[in-house]
Amino acid sequence: MTSSQPEGLFDFPGAGPDPGPAPVPPGDGARQPLAVRMRPRSLDEVVGQRHLLGPGTPIRQLVDRDAPMSLVLWGPPGTGKTTLATVVSHVTSRRFVEISAVSDGVKRVRAEIDLARRELGMSGRQTLLFVDEVHRFNKAQQDALLPAVENRWVSFIGATTENPFFSVISPLLSRSLLLTLEPLGEDELREVVRRAVADERGLDGRVELDAAAEDHLIRLAGGDARRTLTYLEAAALAVGRDGGDGAPARIGVEVLERAVDRAAVRYDREGDQHYDVISAFIKSIRGSDADAALHYLARMIEAGEDPRFIARRLIVHASEDIGMADPTALQTAIAAAHAVEFVGLPEARINLAQAVIHLSLAPKSNAVVTAVDAALGDVRKGDAGPVPGHLRDAHYKGAARIGHGEGYKYAHDYPGGVVQQQYAPDTIHGRRYYRPTRHGAEARFSDVLARIRSVLRGGKGPDGGRAGGHE
Structure with missing residues (x-):
């Protein structure tokens, strides 16, 4: 018969009718x-x-x-x-x-x-x-x-x-x-810690854990209860058996940092640090500083930030600040998010880091977010006229009698799959929302878009006005 070391689920003193194994000498x-x-x-x-x-x-x-x-x-x-x-x-x-x-x-x-x-x-x-x-x-x-x-x-x-x-x-x-099995949540880990501190089979009340030290301990655990108790035991050994006159020895953040050789990251996931660090993280990627972005990524991971939150921000950034300048950036960000779900930390830190480096070094363009926001702005102020008659649904009986679909040109019947034809409502006809930059791959898309717009407008070239303007 072989004994085993448990993986991280722990007991409640005096709970349950089963007495279990005999006490250890x-x-x-x-x-x-x-x-x-x-x-x-x-x-x-x-x-x-x-x-x-x-x-x-x-x-x-x-x-x-x-x-x-x-x-x-x-x-x-x-x-x-x-x-x-x-x-x-x-x-x-x-x-x-x-x-x-x-x-x-x-x-x-x-x-x-x-x-x-x-x-x-x-x-x-x-x-x-x-x-x-x-x-x-x-x-x-x-x-x-x-x-x-x-x-x-x-x-x-x-x-x-x-x-x-x-x-x-x-x-x-x-x-x-x-x-x-799922990683233990914060409340469950706190219960593990507090019972281990108080239970006679554990530390038997010989130490007290400061609230800040407990928070740091929970962050270090990463959902692993065995690691939590290993770190707690190391800290308890570092402070000795008592604090003098029979009082419990106090474990503060400094003691825990020395015991486990891991600095406490000052980071409140519901406070200013959360918003400040994620803001600096995104702005560093936008500014193409991969080193700074990796620093903020490390701070968030070490502080116990939800990796899914980090991955979601990368997905948004890939379209908001890179877009068509490097269309693969969005694919990389989504792949990193999938890796977070499939692999989890600590291994997923590598996938997140790869995405951060890719997005940092990618050419930047905000043309996508500018385009969609300009279109939304027009819709919200009422620029949403009727759909042109030749584009309306003509698949039902009687549609032809009211002119639906009349004059529609099937694009595949024309060279290059593009034909002069009005697609937008009259109220915004000729308005341009997407204005590509000349950065990265978007330069190529800019050339393609110029040729397409020229055909759609009957050979007329693109204007040089602002997004949302008219020809």
Whole structure:
């Protein structure tokens, strides 16, 4: 039987009817990491992942029925994959075996399966086989698990941080229930921290955590509860056992910074810093200063800013300040946003940085936003005349009798697919909204647009007036 270190879901003192494992002797417990000492003893004690643990959810049903199961747990590090497997083993009295796909191979897998079959045959006791980092097993190694899962010789739980549809073989995935774990939210992480500070199995009230230090700790965690408690323990060791006269030792931001070697970024996501930094970020990209833009990106990431917010701002900027000068900028920004959703931090920092560099170095043009705003301005002030008769819908019976579609010229019937014809209502006929610059790729589009406008206007060249003006 192999013990395991939990991944980041922690217990509530005194919660739940299940007493769980016997207490660890003081001597051994003092040497265990804080994350291990605060491991849950029942599902009711788990913090986070409520969507997986509430009444009627798959894990609850499988635990309550004590039936053989096959699960694949998919989620970022520190969200509780190992913890859930361990707790399920405890509350169902299964024999728990942990295999690491990093260090164990097929020989170990087959040996544990044979032992599980003998245990099931002799005593009827089931085995929960937990394979951590199951995506690191190759196809042949994952194939070795199939007979045990198929015949229910074991209850199988596989944990992966990578998309199982790409990293787990289809036969194993089809025989398993896929459960997705989410990073812990701020409130959940605060609960983890505060219970660890107060609980007798944790720091037992020997330290106090300043509000600012707690905020910094939560930002550093990035949704990873195990990392949160690792940093908290380092800070607690840095201040000693008490603050003198039996008073709790106080952990401030400075202590935490020294303990984890990470400076606290002064950044309030709902205050001035949020707006000031994002403003400087966008203006640096607009000004083509990639280095400054990367600095502000790093500040936001380090301060725990929502990466989806950063990605959304890049998407807007790609059209607002670059537009047709480099049409690929929008594609890059959208790809970075997809990467944020698909990969998540910390890896997605690279995708965001690539987008920032691309947008910073791209030629700039605000012709797109100027064009659409000029068009909106005209519509809002009432310049929205009737649609020309030859452009109106002529597909219904009787349309021809009222002149709809009469005289319409089908563009594909003419050289170059462009023909002289009025498309705009009379009230804005000849008005120009899009005025391309000569920057980057937009110079080429400017030439194309000039030729098209010349044909549409019967050979008349473009005017030199302002957007929204008339010929």
